[in-house]
Amino acid sequence: MVRVWVTGGAGFIGSHLVRHLIHTKSDWEIHTIDALTYAGNLENLADVLDHKRHIFHKVDIADSNSVENLWTEAPPDIILHLAAESHVDRSILSPLDFVHTNVLGTVTLLEAARRHWRGRSDTLFYQVSTDEVYGSLAEGEFFSEASPYDPRSPYSASKAAADHFVRAYGHTYGLPYLISNCGNNYGPYQFPEKLIPLTITHLMERKPIPVYGSGQNVRDWIHAEDHVRAIDLLIQRGQRGRTYLIGAENPRPNLEVVRLLCRLYDELTGSSGSESLITFVKDRPGHDFRYAIKPSPSLKALGWSPQVSFEEGLRQTIAWYLSHPDWLDRVRSGAYQDYYRFQYGERLG
Ligand code: NAD
Ligand code: TYD
Numbered sequence: 380m381v382r383v384w385v386t387g388g389a390g391f392i393g394s395h396l397v398r399h400l401i402h403t404k405s406d407w408e409i410h411t412i413d414a415l416t417y418a419g420n421l422e423n424l425a426d427v428l429d430h431k432r433h434i435f436h437k438v439d440i441a442d443s444n445s446v447e448n449l450w451t452e453a454p455p456d457i458i459l460h461l462a463a464e465s466h467v468d469r470s471i472l473s474p475l476d477f478v479h480t481n482v483l484g485t486v487t488l489l490e491a492a493r494r495h496w497r498g499r500s501d502t503l504f505y506q507v508s509t510d511e512v513y514g515s516l517a518e519g520e521f522f523s524e525a526s527p528y529d530p531r532s533p534y535s536a537s538k539a540a541a542d543h544f545v546r547a548y549g550h551t552y553g554l555p556y557l558i559s560n561c562g563n564n565y566g567p568y569q570f571p572e573k574l575i576p577l578t579i580t581h582l583m584e585r586k587p588i589p590v591y592g593s594g595q596n597v598r599d600w601i602h603a604e605d606h607v608r609a610i611d612l613l614i615q616r617g618q619r620g621r622t623y624l625i626g627a628e629n630p631r632p633n634l635e636v637v638r639l640l641c642r643l644y645d646e647l648t649g650s651s652g653s654e655s656l657i658t659f660v661k662d663r664p665g666h667d668f669r670y671a672i673k674p675s676p677s678l679k680a681l682g683w684s685p686q687v688s689f690e691e692g693l694r695q696t697i698a699w700y701l702s703h704p705d706w707l708d709r710v711r712s713g714a715y716q717d718y719y720r721f722q723y724g725e726r727l728g
Pocket of ligand 2: 466467468563572573574575577589590591592596597598633663
């Protein structure tokens, strides 16, 4: 039995990954390690939570005593590290939370791995990272594996720092690692602070849809299930000590994405005039202009390609949010209301 820790497994991408691994790896014991912040929710794992090969641990990865105790209780062979503060707008409001989890949390896990995995070459520390570490592109440019790091938000700076620490542990201590940097994910279970689920929930509630600035900023979108399939393949066949770029070659201006969501929502629900909800609001400070990825040729050579088309993925995602009103109510209760008022109160009047 291979013992695998998935940190951040109760979050958006983490829950897709845990479900995928439970269903495809019959000889793996999956341990979800999650602090259950506002973004983590055991409901995301409802269908696998009590599976005989799944164990949940509520742990803050930056708390070295808790990580040490957990290591004694359930020492891992593989760490799939997804736990993070993940929202750029929140990183602008409170950067230290991002340093705590994304930097200190990552190094705390690396320290435990360094101590306990000494001399083992059959282990893996897999760092799930973002294309945002590469900064912002001009029209027509793409990120590649050769792009230099140039993080420009507190979020991307904290992820870049974490990536650098992972490489440093590989170089200095011989830690077997992999890093993948992926574009913007979407799909079911995404916390409704991010552009796509925020737009869908505002469509459902017929509220103004806030588009920052001119709406011409570009993000490269991929369905979370395609991301998870790439991670699975790289765990099996990715070269240790390497970095891979994951993307579905789907860069789109935000306004185009929001308009598409409006059209699909109207088609699916029989509503009309959703586009009139689009409201241009004050831009995000330091808003990166364009992210676009040339996925690693070696990832394609291993046989990975995205399976979910953007329109079909968005249709399925809208349908999921429409059929999960209780999930939405619960994740948006409490502290999220305060964040939402602070973030959008003035912008949307
Ligand atoms: P998310 O915000 O939905 O989930 C993050 C999870 O981490 C939550 O379950 C939260 O409870 C947990 N967590 C936060 N702080 C913790 C701590 N100190 N200790 C333990 N658990 C903690 O994030 P996501 O969108 O699922 O992203 C997962 C990973 O993928 C992150 O590392 C992110 O940087 C990376 N990533 C995300 C995207 C994207 O578009 N969402 C794209 C590329 C890479
Ligand atoms: P987001 O989902 O926050 O992801 P990231 O900032 O990590 O790319 O935002 C995606 C894009 O959508 C980004 O260019 C900012 C923009 N955006 C809006 O226009 N309005 C919003 O309310 C949000 C949350 C984002």
